Amino acid sequence: MEHQSAIAYGNKFLNGYLGRDGSGTGWGKKWDFIVVHESGHEWFGNNITAKDIADMWIHESFTNYSEALFIEYFYGKEAAQEYIYGNRRGILNDKPNPTGPYQRK
Numbered sequence: 001m002e003h004q005s006a007i008a009y010g011n012k013f014l015n016g017y018l019g020r021d022g023s024g025t026g027w028g029k030k031w032d033f034i035v036v037h038e039s040g041h042e043w044f045g046n047n048i049t050a051k052d053i054a055d056m057w058i059h060e061s062f063t064n065y066s067e068a069l070f071i072e073y074f075y076g077k078e079a080a081q082e083y084i085y086g087n088r089r090g091i092l093n094d095k096p097n098p099t100g101p102y103q104r105k
């Protein structure tokens with residue numbers, strides 16, 4: 001996880017996320033998802049944030065964007081776009097928004 005004072009790693013030193021590529025494009029299996037994703041959180045320091053943990057999607061969405069930047073840097077813009085489009089196929093869009101229950105009213 002991305003906590004600066006309590007680093008945790010659980011990806012078994014595999015590429016992708018536990019060996020899987022959520023994008024289904026193959027680009028996500030060329031690198032260790034946890035290392036890149038959690039480094040993405042560190043990169044912007046979660047400074048783009050939300051008032052309530054229910055909106056954690058803001059952290060995760062921006063960090064997902066940082067994964068695409070990583071791919072673009074190492075494999076090119078077309079690869080990054082394929083990765084993003086691939087991940088988008090996994091979004092069911094079956095709820096009006098991705099928020100959780102709000103703690104603050």
Ligand SMILES: [Zn+2]
Nearest residue numbers: 037041060063
């Ligand atoms: Zn994350």
